[in-house]
Amino acid sequence: GQQVMQIPQYQHVQEGEDFTTYCNSSTTLSNIQWYKQRPGGHPVFLIQLVKSGEVKKQKRLTFQFGEAKKNSSLHITATQTTDVGTYFCAGGSYIPTFGRGTSLIVHP
Amino acid sequence: DAGVIQSPRHEVTEMGQEVTLRCKPISGHDYLFWYRQTMMRGLELLIYFNNNVPIDDSGMPEDRFSAKMPNASFSTLKIQPSEPRDSAVYFCASSYKIYGYTFGSGTRLTVV
Numbered sequence: 001g002q003q004v005m006q007i008p009q010y011q012h013v014q015e016g017e018d019f020t021t022y023c024n025s026s027t028t029l030s031n032i033q034w035y036k037q038r039p040g041g042h043p044v045f046l047i048q049l050v051k052s053g054e055v056k057k058q059k060r061l062t063f064q065f066g067e068a069k070k071n072s073s074l075h076i077t078a079t080q081t082t083d084v085g086t087y088f089c090a091g092g093s094y095i096p097t098f099g100r101g102t103s104l105i106v107h108p
Numbered sequence: 109d110a111g112v113i114q115s116p117r118h119e120v121t122e123m124g125q126e127v128t129l130r131c132k133p134i135s136g137h138d139y140l141f142w143y144r145q146t147m148m149r150g151l152e153l154l155i156y157f158n159n160n161v162p163i164d165d166s167g168m169p170e171d172r173f174s175a176k177m178p179n180a181s182f183s184t185l186k187i188q189p190s191e192p193r194d195s196a197v198y199f200c201a202s203s204y205k206i207y208g209y210t211f212g213s214g215t216r217l218t219v220v
Binding site: 033035041042043044045048088094095096097098099100101 | 143150151153156164199201206207208209210211212213214
């Protein structure tokens with residue numbers, strides 16, 4: 001099946017530092033979705049990107065979809081303790097496959 | 109809308125017992141998904157339905173697992189007989205046209 005690889009697996013940052021997680025696929029994705037899961041919680045949908053080269057922003061979060069539609073990234077500017085959680089990308093040709101996620105740990 | 113509702117939130121059962129997990133999707137959503145989440149394997153898609161019809165159950169690990177969606181507002185995932193390796197968090201999610209899944213709060217299953 002389609003594989004969506006996500007790196008890094010974990011990221012420790014000091015509060016105020018930036019954070020980026022990357023999602024890569026060996027095949028072209030029709031779209032990419034991003035989710036956030038707080039510790040002990042459930043995944044919550046953040047955004048979907050569809051177009052090649054698309055960039056979308058949500059406050060301090062910036063989402064990008066690569067030109068070849070094979071990679072994507074999520075960048076958080078000036079992290080806060082409320083950003084703690086695991087960020088998943090999900091992509092595919094029809095039903096999205098979830099990456100393994102990047103766990104963000106923010107130290108105050 | 110109350111979102112996707114799953115029950116029970118926690119289930120502890122003995123090996124060999126039957127376990128039934130329940131899900132009420134968001135009204136109007138035409139897709140329903142069952143996922144299993146573990147540290148070892150991440151989020152695994154078990155099965156999904158479109159308009160109450162099972163479309164792909166290739167992720168169901170064994171014949172011990174079965175899922176039904178008798179109507180648009182209810183689905184069940186059944187494990188019979190349960191085994192310790194089935195211990196995981198099981199999520200139900202629904203969506204409209206596969207745009208942005210809404211997940212339920214999950215059922216944490218422990219099989220002892």
